[in-house]
Every structure is written in C-alpha cells, then in structure tokens.
Amino acid sequence: MCPSLKRNSSRSRSRNRPGSFWFSSLSPSWLSALAVLLLLWLYLYLDRFGYAAPLPINGSGPSGTRPVALPSDPELGNLPLLNPGPPTSRPPPPPPSSTDIMATPNPPKASKPAVTLRQGAYVGSTILATSYFPRPVDAFRGIPYAQTTAGQNRFRPPQPLPASSQTFDALRFGKACPKEGRIAPDTGEDCLNLNVYRTGPGLEGTLRTAKLPVIIYVHGGGFNAGCGIERNMAAFVSWADDDMIGINFNYRVGALGFLPSALTAKEELLNLGLRDQQLLFEWVQENIEAFGGDPDNVTIMGLSAGAHSIGHHLMYYARAPKGAPFAKAILESGATTARAVLIPTHPRHLIQFEEFLAAAGLGSVPEAEVFTRLRELPLQTIVSASKAVWDRYIESVTWPFQPVIDAANTTGSHSAPSSLLNSTSPSSNFSTSTHHPPPPALIPDLPIHSWRQGKHLRIPVLTGYNTNEGTIFIPGGADTNADFRAFFTGLIPSFSAADLDALEKLYPDPVTDPNPQANPYRDVPSGKGRQWARLDAAYSHYAYICPVLQTAHFLSTDIENQHSVHVYRYAATAQWGTANHGDEAPVVAHDVASLGGGRLPGLLAVADAMHGAWARFVVSKAGDPNPPSPEKSDDGVVAWPTFLSPFSPSADGVVREWTGTVRRGETPAGETGQLLVFGEGNDERVATLRAGQEGVSGVGGGGWKEWFASLVGAGKTGLREGTPAKVGMLSEVELAACRFWWGRVELSEGLGNRGIERERAKL
Template sequence: MYAKDREASPHFSSGSGGSRSGRSATVELLLQQQHRTRTSSHGGGGGLGMGIKQRPLVRPNHRSYSYGHSRGGFFRNRLSLWISGLAVLVLVWIYLKVYGHGYGYSLKNSYSGAGLGTSRPGQQGTKISLGDLPAFILPPVTTTTLVRMTKPTASPGKATGKGSGVKATAPAVELKQGIYIGATNLKAPRFKKSVEAFRGIPYAQTTGGQNRFRPPQPLEPSKETFQATRYGEFCPINDGVVYIGQGENCLNLNVYRPAGLIKGKDGKGQDGNELKLPVVVYIHGGGFNAGKGIERNMASFVAWAEHDIVAVNFNYRVGALGFLPSDITAREGILNLGLRDQQALLEWVQDNIGAFGGDKDNVTIMGLSAGAHSIGHHIMHYANSPRPPPFHKAILESGATTARAVFYPTHPRHLIQFREFLTAINAAHIPESEIFPHLRTLPLKTIVAGSKAVWDKYVDSVTWPFQPVIDGPNPYSNSSHANHTLPDIIPDLPISSWQNSHHLKIPIITGYNTNEGTIFIPPDASTNSEFRSFFKTLIPTLKDADLDKLEELYPDPVTNPTLSPYVSVPNGKGAQWNRLDTAYSHYAYICPVLQSAHFMSLSGISNVYVYRYAATGVFGAANHGDEAPVVAHDMEFLGYGNERPGLVRTADEMISFWSGFVASKGGDVNAARGRRVQWPRFESPMKREGWWKDLGKGRVMVFGEGNNERDRSVPPQERKQGYPVKVESLTRLEREACEFWWGRVGLSEGLGRGEEGGRAKL
C-alpha cells in the first residue's frame, strides 16, 4: 500500500477499531484493497481504482436509501447524482486533454494493493475504451461478471494518439485457441516507449461448476476472433464477498510487448524473420488468500526496460478455492490447486509465447511475497519432474520456499481450519466421500463467505489458513494419498530439498526490504511477555530455551533500554513494535531469502544476487512490498515532475538490473551496464557446518538507502534523496539471527517438530 493510502486511513492508527485489533484492521484494509479495480499502464481496461472499493454483486435495495421525505426530494437527489457524474466525466476529459495519453482514456489511480504478505504497487492509468470503464462509472449492468472478451465488430483499425502524434495499429496474434486483437499504449510521460497489450486471454477453462476444486483444464482449439482489450475476471479473494469483476472463470493472462516490432499475427519481426525477445512472467502475491495478476505494472516494466522484452502477468486461484489442505483433500488429489494453475500458465507460455515474439528458451519468472514463495516451490518441483522446467531464471522478492510455514496437509492446524471451514458453510454433516461433490454445487458467495469466517479467526496470529502444503507421500502425514496421476508440487520438506540438492541450479535475484514485518505484527504489544507470546503462538514447538535466545538476540527495549536498539517506535505504537518487526522480518522473510541465496551459491551457480530495499515510507520504514512500484518504474507513483527525484534514480537502477537479468540468457545483471555500479555476486558467508567469519563474503546491493521521499510525516524541506545504489555486507545481527532461525526451520515445516515423527502441536 502506498504511504498516502495508509496515512489517509484510520486503519493505520495504533488503536483498536470496534472489537478488532489495529493490526487486524490493517491487514483487513490491505485485503480489501487487493480487489479495487484499477487502470494501469500495463493494460488499462479492467478498472479505475481511484481509491474506490468495488461494489458487491448483490445490488442494493434502492428503497433503503434516504432520498428525502418526498417524491420531489427523491428526484432532486437523483438529478444531483447525474450532475455530479457529468462533472466527473468533464474532469476526466480535461485530464486526458492535458496529459495526452494516446488514443484511449487514462485515469490516475491511487490504488495500492497489498494483501497479506503481498505487494502493494500503485497502478497507473492507461489507454482504455469507454467500454472498459468499471461498473461504478458505467450504468448498472445485469450480468454478474464483467465481459472478458467479445468478438470485434470490424477488422483491426488505426487510432491516433493525440499526445504523441503517432498512429497505432491494433496488434493481433493468432493462437491455437483463437485470434486475439489487442491495444497499443502510446509513448507518453509515463511510458518511455509504446507498449502493445493483450488482456484477458484465457490459459485454462473456467474453474466453476464441475471444474471447481479440480486441477486446471486445458482449452479447446478455436478459430474465432476475440477482442483482448479488457481484463478478464479476477479470482475471488478471501474477503467474504464476490465483487464485480470477480468470478471462477478467472484463469486468464495479460501480455505486454514493445510496440512496432511485430508485423503480423505470427510473432515475426518487421523483416519477416522470427523474433525471440526475452520473456518475464510475474506471479502475484497476496498470502495465497488475495491478489491478482495486474498488481504489478508490467506494461511500465516493459516500457522502461533497457532491453526489448515480453512480459506476462496472470491470475491464479487463492483462498479455499486454490488452497484447501486436509487429509480429505489429499486423498482427492487436489492439494495446491493455485500452484497447479501457475504451472499451467507456465506451460501455456512455452506453447504460445512465440506468437507474441517471445523466446520460450529465455523465460524468467518473477514474484513478490506469496509469488516468490511460489517460485521457490517451482524451483524444487521441476528438479524432481520428468518435464523440462518452463523457466530458466528467477527473481524472488521477499519470499522463499522456506518462508513462514509449509506443513503436511494433516498438520493439526490445517485439519482444524478445514473443519471450521465446513462448519462455516454448513457442510460439517456431509459424509467425507461426498464433501467435494457437495462443495461444487454451492453458490460461489457461500464458499467465499466461509473462507472469510476462517480467515478472521487466524489473521492476527499470522497463522493463516489456506496455504500450500507438502503433497508428496510421506511416513508422517498420516494420510493415504489417492492413486492420482498428477505429479506432486511440493514433494518434500523445503529444507530437505535444499539440503539434498533437489532443486534447480539456475541464476536468481532475491532480496528483502529492511522492515518486512511492520504490517503483520501486533501494533500495540508493549511487554516482553507479549513478545514471547507472539512467537510461541506462531511457532508452538519453540521451547523456553528458544524464547530465551530470542530475548538475547533482540534485547527488550523496556527492561534493557540502554542495550536495546529497538527503543524508538512510531507515534501510537507499542514499546515492542520495533523489536517485533525486526524479529519477525528475520523469521518470515530475510533469513529465508538469504537461505535461498546460500544454497544456490553453494550449488555452483555464479549468478546469484541479493539486494536490500531501504527507501522508507509510512512508519519511517522500508515496509513489505514497498519496492514494487519502484521496480516497475511506475511513473504514476514516482511522479512526473520533481516529486520524488531520488526514487526515480533508484527506479532507474533497479529496472536496469532487473531487465538486464531478464534479457541475459545467463542471468548476468551487469552485462550491459558499462561503468555504472556493478552488483557483486553473492557468496555465502556460511559453510554447511556453520558460520564462516569472512567479511568479504555475503555482499548485497542496497537500493534507496537514506531516501525518505515517501514518508509524509517528514516535512518536504527535510526529505532526502539518499543513495540510489550502494554495496554492503551482511550485518552481524543478520548473520546471528539467521543462524538462529535456520536452525529452527523444521519447526515451521512438516508436522512442525523439527524432526519428524510423533504428535505435532497446533
């Protein structure tokens, strides 16, 4: 979430709201903002954001509104609504005339989209047609979902972009599943170069009806022609309501490429030769309970990349519909459906990206938070798969396969949450053999409401439901898996896969933000007992000796203020806030990230790079997901004038490294940078048997150190640009903290015991 959105919201105060804690309200707000429809430079159509939450599918009863005590009052109020709407359209027209954003419509949007451990990029406006405007702008509709694709009424035509004076021809592509007509986003202040966008292209069948709680089903061939100018449906998220634009026909993608390189519908260049551009696929975050593909502005990423590339983002199932672990689910062979959706998309890219001018042999997957966790699982999966991996490099931002918890489906936490879900949807009485046939008959709103009921119970403790699980047969899961033909997605404990070298050996960029924990920790915790209680609830098998060691690593600012570096906290936060942020950041994000880099570097991969994002925003911190719009070089966030010059310089450096990594087949981030600052390869300072006190190792790139241009609590005259890029070594605390957390990874995997066998605690 952007700082401006956070600061404008009472959810970010330290106090409680009603019966819910301040932290719960914070995460709830983040979840809600995942599904605000928005325009963005990477696709336009889907929606406008504008800080307005989408309406539920259930239409309000107009009689319940107070239009006045008389019929005259009713009509006066209706007239005022129409006048207000007309005024909005006039302002939109003036905005478009001023900024000259190509041949469609563009609206600036204040959306910030994070979710529960996901990114918070603010997406900007782009060229869309009037038909792409969302439901809260258009007259009421009678359908329950937005139209995803329609047949064009005419052949692709030309449209003139007034801001650039350039004529754009609607791009087209021919696939086995049909012909798709896209749109062109013309060069403008927000785009360094024009970008062609294809939106809402399906990569699998609907997940509704009898396909619910089943693996993604392939599409049938087609010769039809479709408009790919507006977004498809987004997958329902865990917010208790199905919003307009959401539905189960949500497995669709968006493709972005530089304009003017492709001549026809077959992906060949202007000279008639086959074009093979590097490809990057973005996997969204959201804690596996929220999110959608357009959370990252991939059109902007393409427009500002130093190399010509093709980018893809997409939706996958989240919440109970995508991740519903239990012993029954395991026997049905339908665990980790959201990860299977991702793999179906990656296979679709292999089969189809050539038609867009992409190189299927040079694919990078990129993800933030849950997207990065997912990538970690795919790195393990394809090392154990007979199929060749559908990607060749990876960028993992604030995530890893060992991050947070990855249990067996029969871990008591998952079994209890599954039963609570059945109770919430009034299905606890259904015989086990009939549970999933019954769930496929229920209204979608019932599933979503039940998911939210379970989520609410666990959000504050960060012991979230509906997560990926280890789906390989094992002696400890106490479940007999069905004889299904689908390969296991997570075949073993992630730490065991690392230790046994059962992972792909590929180039990676991975990294973390300085303050990963701020949006997850209890905001009001003030005592040492609350500090210990938080981690004991999060990891029940921590022993008292472990908690004592935690206190030693992170000194108490209340009882030991002279030695503790955690005394200073933002206004309204509890005395333990800074301490909890540091400890949780190490546990959930920083140390898992460094563990991935450690094992990759020891496996002989030379192009392993680690970063830290340090530019501060709300709370005076570099929060989880804050780097997202900077990586994308999103000018709606960075500002067209001189609003945030330091962040613009930081964005220049980040997209240079990121796009250089995507473009290089070998994943060399420095290949095309000339004399600019070079990013050192990561060499682990830790041998397999323990820490190696070599300070020349463990070097990371730091982006935005000292920049506070996002922090609105700082007066404008005191805001600093900081350093766009510099190199540092891991700190002593990071080394010692990761030594502690790495030694206890097993407490958050399998049955949560550290060594498998016996009975797990909840």
C-alpha cells in the same frame, strides 16, 4: 525495430519524466491550486481512461496499487470485458486435442496488434508513448489460459482450453480470482487469465527478427488475496532499454486454491493454486512465440507469496520429466523455507478445514459428499467462509489456506518418489505437443530437506528483501516482553522455553534493557506498542530475511551450480519511516504513477537503478543484472557483486562460518556476504504520505492518490533523496539472526513433533 532508449547519457531516462513538466518550478501555492484542478479532472475522467482503485497485495496488510494502463483510444473504455460475457465469449469446454499446439508466429499487420493462437485469435491495443510510458507497448489483456473454475471445475486441477477459430477482443482486464469475502464486479471463478505486454513496434512498424526475452510475474497476497495486475508490467516493459515481453496473470487463492485437509489429500486436490501457475508456465511455452517471445529465455518473478511459489517450482521442476518451463528466477521477499509448510493432515489444517466447512454450512455433511456439496454452493458462500476463517488467524500470522506437503497428493510418505527424474537444469527441449499429468508430488518434503539434498534447479537467481519486512504483519499494540513471547509461542508452538530465552537475548527488550539508549528497538512510531520495532526485527528475520538468505546460501555453496546468485536489500522508507514488505513493487516496475507522479526525484533514481538491473537480468541469458560498464551505468547501478555465502555448506544443517573468503567449498574467490542496497537514506515517500496520505500503505504505493499528495507536499523540507544503489554487506545482526533461525528451521517450517502434539491437544 524501433530505436531503443539506451542510457548513453545521464538524460536517457529523465527526458520523459513527469518531473520535467513545465510546472516543476511553480511555487507551492500555485501547485496547490493546480492540484485541486487536477483532482477535479481525475474524478471526472478516472474511470473512462482505465484507472482503478488500489488492490490488496497482502492478505492482512494494507493495499497495493493496480497498474495504470492507458488505452490508446478513449473508446476502449466502452468496450465489454473479454471474459465475463455469454458462453460464446470463450471457447467451449470440450477436452483439447494433444496435437497442433503451436500458434501462428507472425499474424498479418493490422491497425491494432493481433495474434493467432490455437485457442483463437486475439486483438489487443497499443499503449502510446507518454511521460509515464516512454516507449509504446502492445497490450493483450484478459486472455484465458484455462477453462473457468466454476461449476464442476471448482476444486479441481485447472483444465486446458480447447482449440478455436474464433476472434476475441483482448482490450480489458479479465476477472480476478475471488478473495476478501465478497464478490466484486471484476472478480469471478472464470479468472484464470493473463495479460501480455510487448514492446511496441514504434512508428516504423518494422518486423522483428529476434525473439524477445520474456518475464512472468507471479503475484503475492499470502495465498489468500492479490491478483496479477498488482505489478504494472506495462510500465516494466515500456521503461526497459531492450525489447521484451512482460506477463502477469491470476491464480486461485484462499480456500478455492489452497484447501489442505485429509479429505483434500485423499481427493488429490491439494495446492491447486500452484497447479494453476504451472499450467500458465506451460501456456507461455506453447504460445509465446506467437507474440514474438523466446520460450528459451523466460524469467519468472514473484513477490511475497509469489516468491514462495517460485521457490516451490525451483524444486518441483528439478524432478519433472519435461524439465523447467523457465530459465531464470527473481524472488522478492520470499522463499520456500519462509514460515511453515505443513502436511495436509497437520492438526492446524484439520482445525481450519473444519472451521471452513462449518462457516459454509456443511459441518455435518458426510465426507463422501463434501466436495460435491462445495461445488454446488453459491460462490459468495465459499468466499465468505474462506474470509471468516482467514480473519481468525490474521493476528497470529498462522494463516489458513497455504501450500502444503502433498507427497504424491496422498497422506502417505513425505519422501519424493524415486522414479522421478532428477534434472538439475532447465530443458531447452520443453515438450509442447502434449499436456502431461503432473508428477506425483509438487511439494514432496519439507523444503529445507530438499535444499540440503540438492533437489532443486540450478539456474540464475536474483533475490532479496526489504529492511522492515515485518511491519505490516505484526500486532501494533504489543507492549511487554510477555506480548513478545506470546506472539512467537503462537506462531511456532514447537518453540521450547530455552528457544524463547535465546530469542529474547538475540532481540533485547527495549523496556528492560539496562542501556536503553543503545537498544536498536527503542524508537517506535506514534500509536505503536513498545515492542513494535523489536517484533518487526524478529519477524522480519524469521519470515523473510533469513529464508531469502538461506536460498542464496544453498545456491551459492552448491558445487554443482555454475550460475550466479545476486542478492539485494531495499531500504527506501515509506509508512512508519520503514522499508516495508512490498514497498519495492512499484520501484521495480518503474511505475511512475505510483511513485509520486514524477515529483520524487530520489525515488525515481532508485527506480532507474532497480528496474534497470531487473531488466538486464531478464534480457541476459546468463542472468547478469550488471550494466555493460564495469563501474557504473547511466541508471545509477554500480557493479553488482555475485553473492558468496558467509556460511559454509553443511549437510547436517549446522551453520558454520567460513574462516576465509571461499566459494562453493573450494578456494577463496571473493568477499562473502556482499549485496546491493537500493534507496539507502531515501525518505521522500514518508513526507508525501504525511502530506495528506496518513493511513495509506507504503505497500505498492498509493497510486494517483499518493501522486496527488506529493503535489500538495511539494516544497516541504526534510526530503532526502538518498543513494540509488550501493554495494553493502550483511550485518552482524543479520548473520546472528540467521544462525538462530536456520538452526530451528524444522521447528518453524514443519512445527516439529512438539508443535504437532500441542496442536493435536486442541482438537
């Protein structure tokens, strides 16, 4: 095993930083000239070395960043993609055998990393150590985990791959799943593939004797966009002190992955994108030992829709006969109680389904022929129709094509079948010999009901949120109190006038406030309406912050849960001077290329702290993100306290505060409401974005463009590095907001009877 870069001194992470380059002391004028030359070099060599343009991380928000992945050999850029070739590029489609699943654990040593699986042998590449990748990483890109979803597999559950003795190149990313209304060259229905990144063996090439911890990233995108490579897992693995394996993958989004309707329920085709994710988890269990991974130490990590998905899996696998194919979970800015989880026959979904069929030219097709015709349509027609419906609901944030209560994939009862097992912990004996059909329901009830009934896994969880989660979703021009009320009336039709009045008092109007100087929502960026900051706070609490804290609350007050919960808040500011939804993504990955290329020392310190904590959580079987020292580690992380809910457990859903500091309904055990705050006071990205990147999102960074902008902006004053990490407390504003939103979660999550009647009236 190669020696790891342990943080045994304050220089352990700074040795290879781009910020330590020889030109760091040059004057701004020299830096500007150098930047022009670098820009010319980038244009000449960008495509050859595997860089790509930013990819969207959110359906309605700005773009995130595609990971930077430098191949070890320049000629790799001339090799074809793994999957989009002729039919011989992947195993043929016959059904697989249910036996002989396990793969060869130790393939022969070769000049390039190779692995032998039941579905075939794969030859990868090695990303060599650079200032962006301090340790070499073995990369296996574009490996399929299911058959193509085209043709008769469209609008069907994912199909496992058959056995094969062929050898395939795993050198380039596979196709991403279709999204955004057009078919790009790197997208297609043969998109269910993954990328595996493993800490490289180093110069010694020694064989490992211990199995490696595994982390799987589930991408975001509002269930309508996104792809696995939005999170740079190569960087995540390379910067980790300990050897590990990182995985990202694609699943179906938009109408192809989530098309709720009465007909879809009747055909048992709901929540296909979540089924894709579950097949990937099973694939990892069956194959990860071939890469040297530990199937009993798997962490799943998701952002936004990826975190929402993980929340559903926490509940599903508590009932699954085979137990959970993962042992720990990280949920960034997402939870099952976020926004709305409706029944497939809810009027909103019925309306959107009819709009989709009309946009696809199938508005008058008999019900019995709908899915047959949908499978025959050109892919562009499907994707364009999906985008047309999506565009109608962006401003109201009442998005189409979402996970729904499947209730045994029928239109019957919402109650979970009593025959399902109620396992409360992940199984170390996860069966890999047979591909079992899924239990009858993936989401059998409103998630809030499952939480209250204790129908969820009890495993280590790390979760948190960003200070300004709502900025990229809310309408920028909202200017009056009427605009504020109209937004939430459309978002939650079941809200009564009394609910809206209470909402107004909780978030006072900055325009009519008799004491405007004390109003926290008075300051807005140029070009935004006067209600912008107010809407951001209210929507942030409604859609992200309070659902995240609700997950932490239920886990920390569950007397049967013996595992810790850790909560964070990300506070480093970017576009609009706010900490926006998804801004933490490149920081967690320690993706230096997306963090100013090393020219933002404060943000790199935040990345050291945040990535270090995430990596320790992955490695520790107990899910402990804390450093070995009880005080402080070399990456800047102070001791991270376990989250203890400031609210008492309540089966009836009424939120009550503790009178003291108590845990799980028993005796005092610590201070409640503590969390770790990352990047407080850091505003370096605000300045770099203004130095030529106005309009580039803070979501996921600007990639090489932001790095270039940071060079031109070098030497500008006003940059604050802030504090990498510090212990904080939930504020009174957050506590009051959660009292309000938790008390109305059924109205929001299921839209209630009033909302259903109001929607039905539109039919």
